[in-house]
Amino acid sequence: METIDIRNLLEDGRKEELREGLNKMVLTDIIELLQELPEDDNARVFDLLELPLALKAFKLLEPSVQKELLWSMRNDKAAQLLNELPADDRTAFFEELPSTVVKELLKLLTNEERTITLSLLGYPEHSVGRLMNPDYLAVKKEWTVKQVLDYVRENGHDSETVNVIYIIDESGKLIDDIRIREVLFVSPDKSMTEIMDNRFLALSVNDDEETAIGAFRNNNRFALPVIDDGGILIGIVTIDDVLRLAEDEDTEDIQKIGGVEALEEPYMTVPFFKLMQKRAGWLTVLFMGEMLTASAMGYFEDEISRAVVLALFIPLIISSGGNSGSQASTLIIRALALGEVTLSDWWHIMRREILSGLFLGSILGLIGFIRVATWTLFTDLYGPHWMLVAFTVAFSLVGVVLWGTLSGSMLPLLLKRAGTDPAVSSAPFVATLVDVTGLVIYFSIAIMLLRGTLL
Amino acid sequence: METIDIRNLLEDGRKEELREGLNKMVLTDIIELLQELPEDDNARVFDLLELPLALKAFKLLEPSVQKELLWSMRNDKAAQLLNELPADDRTAFFEELPSTVVKELLKLLTNEERTITLSLLGYPEHSVGRLMNPDYLAVKKEWTVKQVLDYVRENGHDSETVNVIYIIDESGKLIDDIRIREVLFVSPDKSMTEIMDNRFLALSVNDDEETAIGAFRNNNRFALPVIDDGGILIGIVTIDDVLRLAEDEDTEDIQKIGGVEALEEPYMTVPFFKLMQKRAGWLTVLFMGEMLTASAMGYFEDEISRAVVLALFIPLIISSGGNSGSQASTLIIRALALGEVTLSDWWHIMRREILSGLFLGSILGLIGFIRVATWTLFTDLYGPHWMLVAFTVAFSLVGVVLWGTLSGSMLPLLLKRAGTDPAVSSAPFVATLVDVTGLVIYFSIAIMLLRGTLL
Numbered sequence: 049m050e051t052i053d054i055r056n057l058l059e060d061g062r063k064e065e066l067r068e069g070l071n072k073m074v075l076t077d078i079i080e081l082l083q084e085l086p087e088d089d090n091a092r093v094f095d096l097l098e099l100p101l102a103l104k105a106f107k108l109l110e111p112s113v114q115k116e117l118l119w120s121m122r123n124d125k126a127a128q129l130l131n132e133l134p135a136d137d138r139t140a141f142f143e144e145l146p147s148t149v150v151k152e153l154l155k156l157l158t159n160e161e162r163t164i165t166l167s168l169l170g171y172p173e174h175s176v177g178r179l180m181n182p183d184y185l186a187v188k189k190e191w192t193v194k195q196v197l198d199y200v201r202e203n204g205h206d207s208e209t210v211n212v213i214y215i216i217d218e219s220g221k222l223i224d225d226i227r228i229r230e231v232l233f234v235s236p237d238k239s240m241t242e243i244m245d246n247r248f249l250a251l252s253v254n255d256d257e258e259t260a261i262g263a264f265r266n267n268n269r270f271a272l273p274v275i276d277d278g279g280i281l282i283g284i285v286t287i288d289d290v291l292r293l294a295e296d297e298d299t300e301d302i303q304k305i306g307g308v309e310a311l312e313e314p315y316m317t318v319p320f321f322k323l324m325q326k327r328a329g330w331l332t333v334l335f336m337g338e339m340l341t342a343s344a345m346g347y348f349e350d351e352i353s354r355a356v357v358l359a360l361f362i363p364l365i366i367s368s369g370g371n372s373g374s375q376a377s378t379l380i381i382r383a384l385a386l387g388e389v390t391l392s393d394w395w396h397i398m399r400r401e402i403l404s405g406l407f408l409g410s411i412l413g414l415i416g417f418i419r420v421a422t423w424t425l426f427t428d429l430y431g432p433h434w435m436l437v438a439f440t441v442a443f444s445l446v447g448v449v450l451w452g453t454l455s456g457s458m459l460p461l462l463l464k465r466a467g468t469d470p471a472v473s474s475a476p477f478v479a480t481l482v483d484v485t486g487l488v489i490y491f492s493i494a495i496m497l498l499r500g501t502l503l
Numbered sequence: 504m505e506t507i508d509i510r511n512l513l514e515d516g517r518k519e520e521l522r523e524g525l526n527k528m529v530l531t532d533i534i535e536l537l538q539e540l541p542e543d544d545n546a547r548v549f550d551l552l553e554l555p556l557a558l559k560a561f562k563l564l565e566p567s568v569q570k571e572l573l574w575s576m577r578n579d580k581a582a583q584l585l586n587e588l589p590a591d592d593r594t595a596f597f598e599e600l601p602s603t604v605v606k607e608l609l610k611l612l613t614n615e616e617r618t619i620t621l622s623l624l625g626y627p628e629h630s631v632g633r634l635m636n637p638d639y640l641a642v643k644k645e646w647t648v649k650q651v652l653d654y655v656r657e658n659g660h661d662s663e664t665v666n667v668i669y670i671i672d673e674s675g676k677l678i679d680d681i682r683i684r685e686v687l688f689v690s691p692d693k694s695m696t697e698i699m700d701n702r703f704l705a706l707s708v709n710d711d712e713e714t715a716i717g718a719f720r721n722n723n724r725f726a727l728p729v730i731d732d733g734g735i736l737i738g739i740v741t742i743d744d745v746l747r748l749a750e751d752e753d754t755e756d757i758q759k760i761g762g763v764e765a766l767e768e769p770y771m772t773v774p775f776f777k778l779m780q781k782r783a784g785w786l787t788v789l790f791m792g793e794m795l796t797a798s799a800m801g802y803f804e805d806e807i808s809r810a811v812v813l814a815l816f817i818p819l820i821i822s823s824g825g826n827s828g829s830q831a832s833t834l835i836i837r838a839l840a841l842g843e844v845t846l847s848d849w850w851h852i853m854r855r856e857i858l859s860g861l862f863l864g865s866i867l868g869l870i871g872f873i874r875v876a877t878w879t880l881f882t883d884l885y886g887p888h889w890m891l892v893a894f895t896v897a898f899s900l901v902g903v904v905l906w907g908t909l910s911g912s913m914l915p916l917l918l919k920r921a922g923t924d925p926a927v928s929s930a931p932f933v934a935t936l937v938d939v940t941g942l943v944i945y946f947s948i949a950i951m952l953l954r955g956t957l958l
Contacts, residue, residue, distance in 0.1 A: 072701075072702065073702075074702055074703075074704050075704070075721075075722055076704065076718070076721050076722060079721065104723070107723065108721060108722070108723060197687065200684075200687050200688075201687055201688055201689075204684055204687060204688055207684075209684075210683065210684040210687060211666045211683075211725070228665065228666075228683065228687075229655075229659055229662075229664075232652065232655050232656055232665060232683075233655075233656055233659055233660060234656075246527075247527065247528075247529055248529075249529050249530065249531065263531070264743075264746060265746065265747065265750065266530075266531055266534065266563060267531060267563070268559070268562065268563060268743045269743075270666070270725055270742070270743070287725070287742050287743065287746065288719075288723045288724075288725070288742065290746070291719060291720065291742065291745070291749065292720065294749065294750060295720065295749060295753070295841070298750070298753040298757070299837055301757065302753070302756065302757055302760060302833060302836075302837045303833060303834065303837065305757060305760055305761060305833065305930070306829050306830055306832070306833020306834065306836075306930055307826055307830050307833070307930070308830045308833060308834060311834070314838065314841070314843040315835070315837075315838035315843055315844060316838070316843055316844055316848065316851070320855070320858065320859075323855075323859065324859065324862055324863065327827075327830050327859065327863060328862075328863055328866055330830070331823075331826055331830065331863055331866075332866060332867070332870065334822075334823075334826050335819070335823055335826075335867050335870060335871075336870075338819050338822045338823065339819060339874055341818035341819055341822075342815050342816055342818070342819050342874075345814065345815040345816075346815055346884050349811055349815065349884070352807075353808075356804055356807050356808040356811075356814075357804075359800060359804075359807050359811075359814040359817070360797050360800040360801055360804065361797055361800075362800075362814070362817055362818060363793065363796035363797070363817060363818070363821055363938055364790075364793050364794060364796055364797050366818055367789075367793045367796070367825075367934065367935065367938055368786075368789075368790055368793065370822075370825075370931070370934070371762055371789050371931040371934075371935075372782075372786060374761050374930060374931050375761055375762050375763045375782050375785075375786065375931075377761070378757060378758060378760065378761020378762070379761065379763060379770055380770070381757075381761075382757045382758065382770075383769065383770035383771070386750070386754065386769070388769040388770055388771055389770060389771055393771065400775070403775065404775075404778065404779065404782065407779055407783075408779065408782060408783055408786055411783055411786075411787065412786065412787070412790050415787065415790060415791075416790075419794055419797075429801050429804070475760070475761055475762070475829060475930040475931065476825070476826040476829050476830075479822065479825070479826075479934070480822065480826075483818055487818065
């Protein structure tokens with residue numbers, strides 16, 4: 049059924065047809081519909097969904113829409129929904145709410161679900177503990193395939209996934225993970241010990257999210273078990289949560305690299321003043337930093353008034369430093385995020401970037417020299433000492449690009465070392481840093497080369 | 504077994520102990536070992552791995568290491584490895600190789616596997632066709648649960664996943680997808696028709712990768728079926744490939760935003776001159792563009808020599824335009840990549856960004872005004888007409904930030920409209936564009952306000 053038909057049925061108030069149509073739609077369309085309909089209408093639509101479908105849809109909605117729906121629901125329906133929601137999705141939802149609201153909502157949960165939620169919320173933010181789901185299937189190693197399949201049939205309904213089955217010992221310690229396919233492929237009377245390989249990979253409950261993302265990236269798994277310090281199996285993390293998380297982290301990184309605080313909400317729905325808050329802060333900080341250029345230039349005012357020609361190349365030179373710095377910092381930020389480089393590689397990176405800076409600076413310096421020389425053929429803008437001007441520009445470009453490359457590559461490492469997010473060393477931030485020092489480099493070289501002629 | 508022990512055993516040539524130790528290691532450690540060992544040693548280690556483990560490891564290695572290993576293998580072993588590799592991973596590997604090498608390697612495949620590979624390679628690059636795997640489980644709707652489970656037991660070994668089972672009609676048309684859990688939860692004599700819901704979501708073989716990523720992001724699935732134009736089921740795509748792909752795309756976007764061509768290799772392993780090639784190109788283009796600033800400034804040389812004070816604020820003003828432009832373009836590039844905005848939202852975005860530009864520009868303009876006014880209290884750097892200078896700076900900031908925000912936000916949309924990757928409108932690119940126009944805005948306002956006094 050088309051979204052447009054649904055809207056018509058909604059308008060005409062044809063509830064039964066609406067219910068029938070809705071429950072035949074695919075999930076994506078339902079979600080799109082719920083996010084687009086006005087507040088009251090989406091509550092009416094949501095109310096008509098069968099519980100399993102409502103649950104699936106609710107999990108995938110934007111937090112703002114989730115809140116809307118929950119507020120407009122009767123308490124008993126809200127309770128039912130929250131209790132049926134997988135524990136990790138519920139935790140994710142609660143994290144978006146103010147703690148006073150969470151306290152109210154916790155009352156709607158059954159004792160059992162409340163205990164689970166509270167324990168998940170007890171782990172530090174951005175830890176694997178918050179991400180995990182306590183609903184998994186664990187069996188003993190003596191069990192036969194038939195016993196395991198019977199167990200799955202009876203107990204699998206609450207499990208987040210039946211794709212992997214975990215084998216634990218008497219104390220609850222994880223000793224192996226077995227994919228359901230291994231179980232399905234052998235005859236029913238075999239025991240688990242016969243298909244075990246005693247090789248498993250697990251996340252620790254205190255690992256951070258990035259470790260989890262890395263583990264999934266490098267291991268082609270759909271789910272990973274989570275153990276505590278004693279090796280006891282306490283939950284699982286599934287790849288669908290990780291895909292979403294990896295994307296959120298990338299969005300944050302990208303926004304920081306562009307010089308915006310992480311928005312945390314889609315561009316189209318974030319309120320205007322929140323958007324301004326996220327942008328004005330950084331922009332003001334950068335502006336304050338850039339004001340140092342006016343001070344630096346004030347210091348060289350005398351030189352500029354004597355050789356106005358120097359002023360002409362200021363934007364060209366400082367922007368080249370900024371651009372090469374942005375390049376270097378972006379490369380290192382991403383390599384750090386993917387785990388391709390670590391802090392201990394700093395010396396290797398530094399050598400590489402010094403070479404890069406010299407190489408790239410020489411290219412730009414050469415082009416700059418040619419530019420000044422060529423223009424001189426057609427105009428006398430650069431005066432009789434054009435050759436000295438050309439050398440000043442060329443050497444400054446080498447110096448500024450080298451400096452930009454070096455500071456752009458080292459800054460993310462320093463920030464990481466200081467325990468801050470390296471992505472803060474955004475392109476605009478590095479550019480600002482390099483602008484100020486670039487001016488000093490440029491005018492110092494000019495004073496050295498032009499003393500006695502232009503200066 | 505620790506990596507260090509492995510290295511010792513390798514050195515001592517204790518092959519049997521090595522074999523035993525290796526086959527007990529977890530996959531991540533094996534992969535790390537293979538990527539770090541020198542070329543000959545990693546071939547020796549790889550040779551000792553049991554085939555299933557060797558396959559798993561091979562799939563996850565960097566393409567450069569995959570090549571090394573394959574070259575150093577005997578042909579029969581290489582043939583075995585390539586034939587056993589899942590078709591989608593094999594296609595991904597072949598895509599990294601020059602076509603002459605692919606032709607050689609295709610000879611090592613069995614007829615059946617060669618046909619599959621050639622057909623996958625026949626789909627356009629970056630299409631779902633390349634990403635899919637032809638090994639899935641499809642059953643008829645009349646089958647009972649018992650029949651299905653027997654079928655899985657006999658035929659599941661070659662399947663990429665047994666987590667989802669597809670139901671097709673006589674012509675091979677996809678009519679439903681059923682998670683294995685649904686099958687495991689009901690009694691063995693039920694038929695598929697009883698658990699079908701006739702609701703499924705499928706990718707089209709001609710969809711691009713981004714559509715696939717979006718479908719996984721919005722639907723919490725582990726695998727999605729792929730159908731051709733006639734609705735015939737021809738393959739599946741699994742989430743592990745999509746996680747990797749989403750990450751690669753984000754890396755590309757991030758690098759482009761930072762003003763580098765996509766590296767396509769990890770920072771630490773990309774050869775120096777390839778790294779330079781990826782960086783020098785953009786840097787030179789930006790430099791050429793930025794040379795226009797020297798031309799623009801040459802045009803205003805007269806004004807600068809009469810009022811040197813104007814030169815002092817040039818870096819401050821143009822960088823503010825660049826920074827606000829970077830912010831805006833980064834936000835829009837990411838929102839486009841995530842599908843949060845589409846081209847049809849351009850008018851909405853434009854209105855929003857005009858407001859943003861005015862708001863942010865006013866903040867910076869105000870700070871700029873205060874700065875000039877405050878400095879005047881302590882120095883006479885800005886002369887008797889400091890108030891006019893302050894107004895010039897303030898109005899220019901509003902104009903430049905508005906212009907930066909507007910062009911930064913519209914450029915990604917224009918690029919997308921032109922069929923190019925919006926991420927090309929990187930922070931440095933927008934900054935360069937805005938630098939040149941920013942100078943014109945600044946000097947035009949200066950000429951208007953300062954005529955008769957300073958100019």
